[in-house]
Amino acid sequence: MDNFLRENIFVILSNPSSSENIGLVARGMKNTGYRKLRLVLNRPLSKHVFKTAVHSEEILKNAFIFPHISEAVKDMNVVFASTARHRKNFPSLDLEEAVEKMFAFSSNTKIGLVFGNERTGLVSDDLRHSNYRFSLPQAEEQPSYNLASAVLLTLFQLFIKSNPQKKSKERTSLISRKQQEECIRLIIKKLENKKFIHEQNKKHVIDMIHDLFGRLEMREKDRRLLLAVFSKGVDKREKQ
Amino acid sequence: MDNFLRENIFVILSNPSSSENIGLVARGMKNTGYRKLRLVLNRPLSKHVFKTAVHSEEILKNAFIFPHISEAVKDMNVVFASTARHRKNFPSLDLEEAVEKMFAFSSNTKIGLVFGNERTGLVSDDLRHSNYRFSLPQAEEQPSYNLASAVLLTLFQLFIKSNPQKKSKERTSLISRKQQEECIRLIIKKLENKKFIHEQNKKHVIDMIHDLFGRLEMREKDRRLLLAVFSKGVDKREKQ
Numbered sequence: 001m002d003n004f005l006r007e008n009i010f011v012i013l014s015n016p017s018s019s020e021n022i023g024l025v026a027r028g029m030k031n032t033g034y035r036k037l038r039l040v041l042n043r044p045l046s047k048h049v050f051k052t053a054v055h056s057e058e059i060l061k062n063a064f065i066f067p068h069i070s071e072a073v074k075d076m077n078v079v080f081a082s083t084a085r086h087r088k089n090f091p092s093l094d095l096e097e098a099v100e101k102m103f104a105f106s107s108n109t110k111i112g113l114v115f116g117n118e119r120t121g122l123v124s125d126d127l128r129h130s131n132y133r134f135s136l137p138q139a140e141e142q143p144s145y146n147l148a149s150a151v152l153l154t155l156f157q158l159f160i161k162s163n164p165q166k167k168s169k170e171r172t173s174l175i176s177r178k179q180q181e182e183c184i185r186l187i188i189k190k191l192e193n194k195k196f197i198h199e200q201n202k203k204h205v206i207d208m209i210h211d212l213f214g215r216l217e218m219r220e221k222d223r224r225l226l227l228a229v230f231s232k233g234v235d236k237r238e239k240q
Numbered sequence: 241m242d243n244f245l246r247e248n249i250f251v252i253l254s255n256p257s258s259s260e261n262i263g264l265v266a267r268g269m270k271n272t273g274y275r276k277l278r279l280v281l282n283r284p285l286s287k288h289v290f291k292t293a294v295h296s297e298e299i300l301k302n303a304f305i306f307p308h309i310s311e312a313v314k315d316m317n318v319v320f321a322s323t324a325r326h327r328k329n330f331p332s333l334d335l336e337e338a339v340e341k342m343f344a345f346s347s348n349t350k351i352g353l354v355f356g357n358e359r360t361g362l363v364s365d366d367l368r369h370s371n372y373r374f375s376l377p378q379a380e381e382q383p384s385y386n387l388a389s390a391v392l393l394t395l396f397q398l399f400i401k402s403n404p405q406k407k408s409k410e411r412t413s414l415i416s417r418k419q420q421e422e423c424i425r426l427i428i429k430k431l432e433n434k435k436f437i438h439e440q441n442k443k444h445v446i447d448m449i450h451d452l453f454g455r456l457e458m459r460e461k462d463r464r465l466l467l468a469v470f471s472k473g474v475d476k477r478e479k480q
Contacts, residue, residue, distance in 0.1 A: 027386060033379025055383035096400075137400055139273025143295035146267060152389055153396055160336075160377055 005034075005102070005162045008110050011151060012038045012072050012079075014126050015117045019045075023052030023060070024148035030056040032152070032159040037063040038072045038112075069114070069129045076112035078105065081122050081130035082154065084144035090127045098134035099157050113154060118147050172219050180218045183226055184210060190230045245342070245402045246273055248350050251391060252312050252319075254280045254366050255357045263292030263300070264388035270296040272392070272399040277303040278312045278352075309354070309369045316352035318345065321362050321370035322394065324384035330367050338374035339397050353394060358387050412459050420458045423466055424450060430470045 011029060016022050016039065026049070029035060037059050039045070045060065053060055066072040073079050080098055083090070093101070102111055114130060116122035121144070127133065136145055136153055145153065174180075188209055191197045197205050216222055251269060256262055256279065266289070269275060277299050279285070285300065293300055306312040313319050320338055323330070333341070342351055354370060356362030361384070367373065376385055376393055385393065414420075428449055431437045437445050456462055 024386065024389075027383055028389060030380065030383060031378045031385050031389075052386075054386075137403065138271045139399065139403075140270065143267055143270060145271050146264060146292075146294075149264075149268060149271075149389065149392055152393070156393055156396075159379065163377065163379075 005111075005158055007036075008108075009034050009102075009155075009158065010036045010038055010076065010110065010112045011155070012040065012069075012112050012114045013147070013151075014040045014069050014072075014114055014122060016041070016115075016147060017118050018147070019048035020052045021118065021147045023049040023056070025151045026053040026056040026059040026063075028148060028152035028155060029059055032155040033163075034155055034158075035059050035062070039063055039065045040067070040069050040072050041065050042067065069126050073112050073114070073129050075110065077109045078132070079112040079114060079130040080132045080134055081114040081127055082116070082150055083127070083133050083135055084121055084138075084150075085141075087124075087127060087133065090133050092133035092135045095134055095136050095154065095157060098132060099154075099161055101132065102158065103161065113151075115147060115151055172221070175218050175220055175223055179223060180214070183218065183223045184213050186227060187213065187230045245351075245398055246275075248348070249274050249342075249395075249398065250276045250278055250316065250350065250352045251395070252278045252280065252309075252352050252354045253387070253391075254309050254312075254354055254362060256281070256355075256387060257358050258387070259286045259288035260292045261358065261387045263289040263296070265391045266293040266296040266299040266303075268388060268392035268395060269299055272395040273403075274395055274398075275299050275302070279303055279305045280307070280309050280312050281305050282307065309366050313352050313354070313369050315350065317349045318372070319352040319354060319370040320372045320374055321354040321367055322356070322390055323367070323373050323375055324361055324378075324390075325381075327364075327367060327373065330373050332373035332375045335374055335376050335394065335397060338372060339394075339401055341372065342398065343401065353391075355387060355391055412461070415458055415460055415463055419463060420454070423458065423463045424453050426467060427453065427470045 011025065011034060013022065013025065016025075022039070022045070026037060029037060035058075045063070045065070049060055050057055064072075080102070083092055086092065105111065112130075114122065114126060116126060134154075136150055138145065144150075188197060188206055191205075191209070213226070218226075251265065251274065253262065253265065256265075262279070262285070266277065269277060275298075285303070285305070289300055290297055304312075320342070323332055326332065345351065352370075354362065354366060356366060374394075376390055378385065384390075428437060428446055431445075431449070453466070458466075
């Protein structure tokens, strides 16, 4: 993952009510590789936050608590505040635009992402401590995204943009077209032996067999399975 | 939103344990505009599901419950199963590839998205009832995404792909370059009157003023605010 964004993104929750949500935010951060959490809270963290923070306790233990939003953002370079609804005086960006902006900053830029209380969202005072506002696209006005969901969706878009999906390690390469055709020929031969293919349907069925097995995009293990099925499986059934 | 995907995507939860998660899944579906939910459950829905299903009760009330995964998928045309870890015999797609496949089907294709139990994920029997497996990218192996989060991230990618972000309604157009320059000229004049700009720094400061206010990408309301600030605000301070 891009080290810049992993180290320089700070998730800032302004007066979250639910301990379960705080824990879920930590889990979502762990899932996407971010780990710097700040909380604007007038109370200490309750033990309940750990219930939902599966394998993410460390993020909570290293979280900083501030009495006011101004303290939580003061060493940031740029602050993006998430808002569900339009705010007069504070136009907002789409998530996509906001993410693009974040990627355009130099690598020592500290970026704060501020999310408001579950019920009230961000208040005007919070918005004044932000450079930009952004909104997550949603299908309908109500309900807004759950707090932990809003954080996760934002981080996920950052994560997949900074970490283009690697092809999975298990993905094996296709066998050569020649090997594919040898396998298909063998299948056809077996089907001819069984009289499934005969003079009248030959052209049509052979075409269909080529199309069908061509679409399999054959790997070595597919080839082996097919050969076994058609050599043994089909013959076996013949004998029954 | 693209009607095809709104109507033809079926979220299928196989043996979910937590009622809160079921409710959160419904909320995430409402957020992203999907509404067809199926549950493979050996118990009736508990009332607790409604606690987290803010404004999404309807999706739960219309959800169908099936005793076995085979029943839940039987009228689907294609089934995608979400898996966090690699399964032998069942290679999986990236989320991005899976979403692309979903968009390539004809518009009457019913697509089932199957998500497994919170702790066990999908069992082999579930996987056998799927055409494809897919995995959400994540930064580390542990923890996997919370069940409701996995559903939401999948639906969100479908949603933003089927519903390219509209520029927000409040976005107003820029004023003409001529108007911007008139405004900047007026600001410069005020600053010259106040001797902030003088012979020695003139060229340098005027360039900087142009750069600074140019980057504002001025809208009409910005122009008005700037003119008011520099006509009245700056003058007022002069009189004090």
